Amino acid sequence: MIREAFVLPLTFLTVTLVGGIRVADRIVLVPPPLFSLVLAFLLLGLLVRSGALAPERLMNGARSPLQNAGGAVILLTAFVAAAQAFNAAIPEAGLPRLLFSVFLFVLLVNTSAAAPDRVRVLRSMLVIFGSAFILKFIILAALSDPAGGWLKRTLLAMLEGLTLGTLSQEPYRPVTGYVAFAALALFIGSLALLPARQTTALTRTS
Amino acid sequence: MRESLLRSIGLALAAAYAFFIGWLYIRQPQTVAEMTGAMSASIGVYQVDETAFADGLRLFRASQFEASRLAFDRADRAHQDPRTQFYIAYSYYRQGWGRVYNDDVLFQRGLEAIDRAIAAAPNGRIVVEDRDLQMRSGDELKAELQAGLRREASDFNPLKVFRQRK
Numbered sequence: 001m002i003r004e005a006f007v008l009p010l011t012f013l014t015v016t017l018v019g020g021i022r023v024a025d026r027i028v029l030v031p032p033p034l035f036s037l038v039l040a041f042l043l044l045g046l047l048v049r050s051g052a053l054a055p056e057r058l059m060n061g062a063r064s065p066l067q068n069a070g071g072a073v074i075l076l077t078a079f080v081a082a083a084q085a086f087n088a089a090i091p092e093a094g095l096p097r098l099l100f101s102v103f104l105f106v107l108l109v110n111t112s113a114a115a116p117d118r119v120r121v122l123r124s125m126l127v128i129f130g131s132a133f134i135l136k137f138i139i140l141a142a143l144s145d146p147a148g149g150w151l152k153r154t155l156l157a158m159l160e161g162l163t164l165g166t167l168s169q170e171p172y173r174p175v176t177g178y179v180a181f182a183a184l185a186l187f188i189g190s191l192a193l194l195p196a197r198q199t200t201a202l203t204r205t206s
Numbered sequence: 207m208r209e210s211l212l213r214s215i216g217l218a219l220a221a222a223y224a225f226f227i228g229w230l231y232i233r234q235p236q237t238v239a240e241m242t243g244a245m246s247a248s249i250g251v252y253q254v255d256e257t258a259f260a261d262g263l264r265l266f267r268a269s270q271f272e273a274s275r276l277a278f279d280r281a282d283r284a285h286q287d288p289r290t291q292f293y294i295a296y297s298y299y300r301q302g303w304g305r306v307y308n309d310d311v312l313f314q315r316g317l318e319a320i321d322r323a324i325a326a327a328p329n330g331r332i333v334v335e336d337r338d339l340q341m342r343s344g345d346e347l348k349a350e351l352q353a354g355l356r357r358e359a360s361d362f363n364p365l366k367v368f369r370q371r372k
Contacts, residue, residue, distance in 0.1 A: 001209060005216030010223060017227045029231045066213045073220050 003193060004058075005070055011190045012077035018183040019084030022092075023173045032083035035101050036090065040082035042108040043125075044075075049112060050121040051197035053078070058195060078194065085187040088180040089132035092170060096140055100132060118196050125191060129184045137177035144171050235284075243284015247326065254290055255281045266293055267338060271301040288332045288344070291323035295347055296339065299354075303371045307361075308354040317351045320344055340372035 020030040032040075047053035058071030090100045111124050229248075235241035246252040262277030274297050282290035295316045302312030324330045324344045332344035341347045350372065360366070 001212065005213045006219065009216065009220040013220060013223045013227060016224075017230070020231065026236050027234075029234055031231055064210075066210055066217075069217060070213050073217060077220065077224075 004074065004195070008074045008190060008193060009070075009077045011186055011193075012074070012081035015081035015183050015187045015190065016077065016084045018179055018186070019081070019088040021176065021179045021183075023176045023179070024170065030087060030092075032080075032087040033090075036083040036086040039086045039101075039104055039108060040079050042105070042112070043082045043086075044079055046108060046112045046121060047191065047194065050116055050118050051199070052118040052121050052191065053194045054197040057198075074194075078190075081187055081190065085129065085184055088183050089129055089136060091136050091140055096136075100135070104128065104132065122188070122192055126188055129188060133177075133181060133184055137180060141171070141177065239283040240285060243282075243286045247284065247286040252284065252286050254287045257281075259290060262290070262293065266297055269300070271297040285322050286326050288323040288327035289334055291319050291326065292332055292334050292344060292347065295319035295323060295351070296341070299347065299351055300371060303354070305367050305369070310355060313351050313354045317348065317355070320348045320351060324348065 020032070022028045022030055044053065048055060055071075055075060058074055059068045063071070086104065090104070091097045107128055111121065116124065229245075230241070233241075233244050235244055243252055258277050258281035262274045262281055265271075265274035265277055275294055278290050278294050278297070281287070285291060298312045298316030298319060302309035302316065323332050327344065330344075334342050336342065341350060
């Protein structure tokens with residue numbers, strides 16, 4: 001009950017708050033773009049299909065109006081938090097933004113088509129958000145770093161002939177990466193806490 | 207009974223937190239002072255430091271614009287007082303104004319300050335009764351700053367050197 005009334009809504013709202021923080025010369029709170037909403041919708045659909053989220057356990061006719069209102073808040077905050085998690089993981093502009101968006105869309109559709117169970121879906125989310133984080137906050141951030149470093153030199157050597165103008169992003173302070181990491185970790189953790197579909201064990205009688 | 211109470215508290219907390227997050231995303235505060243100032247302004251209890259404001263006004267009238275802005279910033283740490291932001295914008299205008307050309311950087315900062323003043327003023331209307339100023343409304347000052355930033359053929363009119371600073 002505590003998890004449903006306090007833990008889940010408040011952690012999802014914290015992801016919503018933290019997922020949009022970008023620290024450069026000034027602090028900017030970036031609302032989720034429209035495509036993040038589409039991806040969030042797909043993600044929630046995937047969670048329901050896999051049984052990682054059982055909306056019928058949050059809202060049904062047998063529950064009191066207060067309990068149903070609490071369930072609706074969880075679903076709503078989970079949706080907004082998912083949108084902000086994608087907002088944190090997707091680059092801000094240019095070709096990387098387009099590529100990441102398409103990549104994540106295809107990954108979600110593909111995972112949905114594979115009809116995985118709850119554990120596999122949560123593992124898949126960990127891989128999806130983890131790899132997006134590494135690409136955005138380590139690889140792309142290194143390429144966009146005006147000072148440069150060994151990673152940038154290595155990547156430039158690997159990407160010989162490619163114009164960096166299509167890849168480079170607005171350089172953020174390192175704290176942005178830490179904040180995004182915290183938001184994504186909190187989001188994945190919260191997904192694992194969602195009420196899952198209850199399976200009934202079948203026993204053979206002879 | 208206890209469960210209903212806990213669930214109600216949870217819903218109220220979530221609603222308040224969601225409202226706070228929405229407010230933060232709309233107002234985009236840059237510092238903790240701006241955040242607390244904007245929150246207190248939204249409930250009508252924000253106050254400027256009148257001593258610092260008086261210092262700023264004295265320095266502004268003595269044409270010490272950079273020093274006046276330091277005092278005005280101290281008076282209105284949260285950038286929520288329309289009158290103080292108006293004077294900050296005016297100081298940028300007077301400092302950036304030139305007989306031959308204006309300083310675009312200072313004019314741009316003045317425009318940002320007057321936008322803050324207009325955003326903080328009730329119904330976006332700001333009028334400062336100060337006999338030392340030729341422009342006493344936010345609209346006049348904003349129009350003057352915008353005109354100063356525009357590139358026009360009249361900029362090359364040699365008679366422009368005879369115009370007066372407001």
